[in-house]
Amino acid sequence: MSSKQRQVSRLIAQAGQMLLAHGAESTLVGSITQRIGIASGMDEVEVSLSASSLVVTTVYQDHCITTARRSPDRGINMRVITQIQRICIMLEKGILDHQLAQQKLNDVTPERYNRWLVVGMIGLSCAAFSRLAGGDLGVFLITFLASSVGMVVRQEIGHRHFNPMVNFAFTAFVTTIVSAQAVLFSIGNQPSLVMASAVLMLVPGFPLINSVADMLKGYINMGMARFVMASLLTLATCLGIVGAMSLMDVWGWGL
Known part of the structure; x- marks a missing residue:
């Protein structure tokens, strides 16, 4: 029985780790991990979250196991989150047991869109904002070019696993130069x-939304941590913009 509890505890910890790393809000992480544990036969499941780690405790036949996992940021990826939710639902419906669920969880991969599709869509979205603000075709085209170049820079720096704040600052610098x-x-x-x-494209909207959602739902520490991180990313972006403006001697957006 203790062997089953250890396996389920690892399953819960891995699922929570992946959810937290790929941008799920804290309420969802707590809910999914508890549901997985109960569906796998545990009597009680408790999960404690922090900005970069989680602690999972399972109780089964009066025996308690606690495990901790680090959860570094892997970037927002809704595919991973939805795949884990499907595994949880299949467990609850009895389609999977905890061993099959572990196999399926191991097969979950953070697939991403083609990088050039992302570059094109980011360029179009920023260019569309310029058009909505009253810009003509010339403004539209140069905005498309600048934001597309910036997105390529962001992808290349991210691929090399630099600190996100360095990434945002340098991306903002290059985008503003163009x-x-x-x-x-x-x-x-x-x-x-x-x-x-x-x-x-550098506005950290998703972290800001998650931070507010976490604080409203009682996860004050998580919400504050995410808000601080989003604020630091915004500060890094501002530094990159100001640096480029200083270099080019072009000040102000004239809005």
């Missing part, structure tokens, strides 16, 4: 719109 050409050469009817629109 977008500043619109102001220097007076491209379009409102060149300053390019500088404001091209860096919108």
Whole structure:
């Protein structure tokens, strides 16, 4: 029986670790891990979360096992989260036992979209913002170029596993350098719109939403940690923008 409890405890810890690493909000992490444990036959499951780790305790026939896992940030990936939710549902319906669930969990991979598709869509989204703000075709095209170049830089730095704040700062720097050409050469009817629109891809919206959701749902420490991280990313972006403006001697967005 203790062997089953150890296996289930590892399953719960791995699922929670993956959920936390790929951007799930704290309430979802706690709910899914507890449901997996109960569906696997545990009498009680308790999960404690922090910004970069989790502690799982299972109780089975008056025997208690506690395990801890580090959970470094792996980037937001909803595919991983939905796959783990499916495993949890199949456990609850009796389609899987804990051993088959462990095999399926091991097979979950954070597949991503084609990088050039992402670059193109990011470029179009930022360019669309410039168009909505009143920019003409020239503003639209240079915004598309600047944000696409910035996204390529962001992907390359991320692929080399640099600190996210370094990534955001350097991406903002390069994106602003490119977008500043619109102001220097007076491209379009409102060149300053390019500088404001091209860096919108660096707004940490998902971490900010998760931080507010966590605090509203009682996970104060997690919410504060995520809010601080989102604020640091915003600060890094600002430093990159100001550095590029200083280098190009182009100040202000003129909005």
